[in-house]
Amino acid sequence: MTGHTIVFWSPVSGTGITSNLAATASVMGLEYSTHMLLLGHCESHDIALKQCFYQTHASREMDMDVSVNMGVDALLRLLQNRKLQPNMIRDYTLPLLKDRLDLLPGSGKPDNRFIDLATPWMEPLLSMAKRMYDLVFVDGGSGNSSDWTNSLLRLADVLVVCLPQNRLAVHRFFRMDELQTMLATKKHVLVFG
Template identity: 35%
Template sequence: MSLIAVWSPLKSGSGSTMLASSLPIVLALEYQVKVLLAHGGHAGERVEQAFTCKQEALDYMTAFQDTGMDALERLRAGGRLSPENVRNYTLPLLSDRLDLLCGPKPMPADAIHATGNAEDRKQAELMTRVMESSKRSYDLTVADAGNGVPGAADRAILQAADLIVVGLNQNLHILESAIEQERLPPEVSDKACLYIVGKYDRDSHCTLHNIKRRFGIKTTVLGVPYCSGMTDAWNMRSVMPYMQRSRGGADLKRMSSLYNAVRNLADAVAEQLGLPAGGSKLGGLHALG
């Protein structure tokens, strides 16, 4: 039904990839939705680094040749790509709730040089088709569109998105360069957006309110705190069990500040996209709307 792109104009330091891996988990846990997690990078990159999959017991490239974007490209080339069969080439993360679509194998450098713009066009066309199909076979798709200047696949994600979550940080010098100098791609400037300040320090003078006022942001701005536990979980490819523990049990009374912040974002996304009520507003970090 809907596509959420997570993207940052900053080359690094916004925590947008960690957010892209945790947001679909929270949406799948808190809302009655079937979610697909995808990204515009290559196999083994970006959000894939957050999870341990059974296939990793085998040779990596061999294990993924029958799933992910490479398999969907073969279907597209044969005229057999459809919304109904996209699910068959994903990896389940939460049974019947959350699936992962892995990226394509990276091409050798000489092949990239030889194909040039033709390869970019092929990647963009495939991603566009896949995102269109995912909207019909999943309730929500969350796609990591990377950092900095978007590549061909990332531009296709941004173009197809119904909502873009834009990752920022509290470094005003970097934000001035990335936002004030009109470096946002056109795919972002014309879309509905929510803004997330990653690794947020609420004791800093660079508050959410100040960022919103300084850059004339008219929509919601939320903060997601730095969390050493999440950093460790990322390094151990155990973001899924970490987020499940961070939820605090069935009564939600021991919910971590990180989970609370991501759930605030999930609630804002649900409100923006008109998802069925399934979460409640929890008074965690500050949110400016």
Template identity: 35%
Template structure:
């Protein structure tokens, strides 16, 4: 399987969703790989809202219960879940390269349990349909569905920031997920500020981290695009910027994180030709 879970120890502080969007969209623009993005939140998430302007062909407010993960859960229950069913229940973002699988809207605990039970089958079917499956999971350790995804994943991207309290608690394993003891994982500092004394190099030195710590720099125009539900257009307009452009560090570093994910999974990824969509 090629499931990549984006996880962080604290909700709302570590840019988990925006990191995932940057990496998955960047890979779709750069590589000849097909990707699926989804999440484990129990309501409409920032992942969906970031691409909302693309949802013009279907009224999700009316038909959402018959679409996305909820539909796949029913198919899994009746043993009718396959790669084609996955594709039929997604929203295309970049044709043939990047699709969005909407999360559940079912509020009751029984439905949550049913979806948790079906998730391994959903991820297995997604593996047959896509080269990469990115899942934005809930922060912390208390969400059952997130834990199912984490346990099923091939790689975990651990999203941290430059908050010393959070870093202390993570590296001292106070705010930590035990699944990381048995999984490959990559560390990334989201919303990164290079001029902080808590740089990636200094953090690695302070906590004795031997692996590379990746960064996704703070980029105001990128965050504006997410808030405007126009993340894809931001990538299309800015993907070929040069080093003098204000977004260059953001694109360069998030692309490096994407390349590290591909390498960690042992995938061969050809870059698409210039101008190819």
């Protein structure tokens, strides 16, 4: 049995993607006994996600403790060397709620460098994570102009679209033909913040 990938994404920035992701995962972790993984894969998403769960000074100390032998960078190395097994993933995470919610530390590399290295490996990594976890929450960021974002949108089993309460932005979103085509075939939730 495999889990589900839930990608939080927005066509525009500043819509609270990471906050919505953290709140949803936290409430589900408290209310349900499912195994969940939070993935803030890129450096910018990872920093924002850690700040939701740790105080700023504790997050800095944690960054010093989390070496290259932990998190998504370590998993990608194992995957590239064909040594990663689903039951190993938990060893590279930080537990937030015991046996319910784990945080996989994001890459220590700059976003563009990480994306270049990880793009061909993201699908097998998510597939492996879904074999270990019931739900894999991913911070998909905003916009839809990069291959990375389009790949995450394609791989999502459920897409959570975070939209602003700006009428112009909402109208623009509903007029984007390629997004509407994708949403017609994909389970999705619209969140207005």
